[in-house]
Amino acid sequence: MNFFKTIAISSKTLCFQGEWDHPFDPNSTQMSRFYIDKYNIVQVPMMFKEDKFSTAEDSELRARVLRLPYRGGAALLIVLPDATADYTVIDDEINAKRFFGWIKNMRRTRLEVHLPKFKMEQSYNMHEILPHLGIDSVFLDSANLTGLSKEGHLKISQVLHKAVIEVDEKGTTAASATSVGITAYSLPATFIVNRPFFFFLYHEATSSLLFMGRVINPTKN
Numbered sequence: 001m002n003f004f005k006t007i008a009i010s011s012k013t014l015c016f017q018g019e020w021d022h023p024f025d026p027n028s029t030q031m032s033r034f035y036i037d038k039y040n041i042v043q044v045p046m047m048f049k050e051d052k053f054s055t056a057e058d059s060e061l062r063a064r065v066l067r068l069p070y071r072g073g074a075a076l077l078i079v080l081p082d083a084t085a086d087y088t089v090i091d092d093e094i095n096a097k098r099f100f101g102w103i104k105n106m107r108r109t110r111l112e113v114h115l116p117k118f119k120m121e122q123s124y125n126m127h128e129i130l131p132h133l134g135i136d137s138v139f140l141d142s143a144n145l146t147g148l149s150k151e152g153h154l155k156i157s158q159v160l161h162k163a164v165i166e167v168d169e170k171g172t173t174a175a176s177a178t179s180v181g182i183t184a185y186s187l188p189a190t191f192i193v194n195r196p197f198f199f200f201l202y203h204e205a206t207s208s209l210l211f212m213g214r215v216i217n218p219t220k221n
Contacts, residue, residue, distance in 0.1 A: 018070035118218035
């Protein structure tokens with residue numbers, strides 16, 4: 001007979017609500033094509049702004065990087081693979097060294113930015129992921145959770161993580177519960193995000209990554 005009880009532990013919530021340093025004009029937003037792949041095209045609300053932006057290029061990944069700052073010291077990096085690049089391969093090559101390299105090699109230039117509005121929502125069963133990271137003792141019958149409850153014979157049965165991020169003309173709202181080959185360069189006159197891309201929301205002073213994700217179809221959450 002198993003005398004162990006299971007409990008649900010509420011995790012802390014991290015929230016971010018940032019306004020663009022230079023917001024997009026909603027009147028400039030128009031429906032435009034977004035190429036999911038060479039066979040699938042969707043219509044998305046595409047924001048537009050012409051200004052000076054910080055950009056860089058990762059020649060090894062064949063990707064361009066755009067920085068969109070928020071008021072208060074945070075920024076969003078948009079990593080746009082070339083049309084001929086395989087974004088699924090790029091996904092495996094992104095690491096902390098590349099991330100810091102992008103930031104270090106930014107250069108300001110004037111260009112037109114076309115960025116789709118998007119919202120993402122994702123849930124994860126962390127109890128299936130954490131054991132692969134070496135965090136498994138809390139799920140065993142021998143778990144010691146006396147620091148969380150005075151009641152004995154407890155173990156964790158489930159850990160859920162949910163993240164939501166929404167990007168529009170005003171800025172970004174996000175919430176979460178629970179440099180080799182890099183050179184700075186001058187981008188062409190436009191930066192059109194009309195195909196799958198990556199985004200990284202981070203705190204600039206500490207380069208701390210807050211949220212990250214990949215957008216394949218902006219019309220779906």
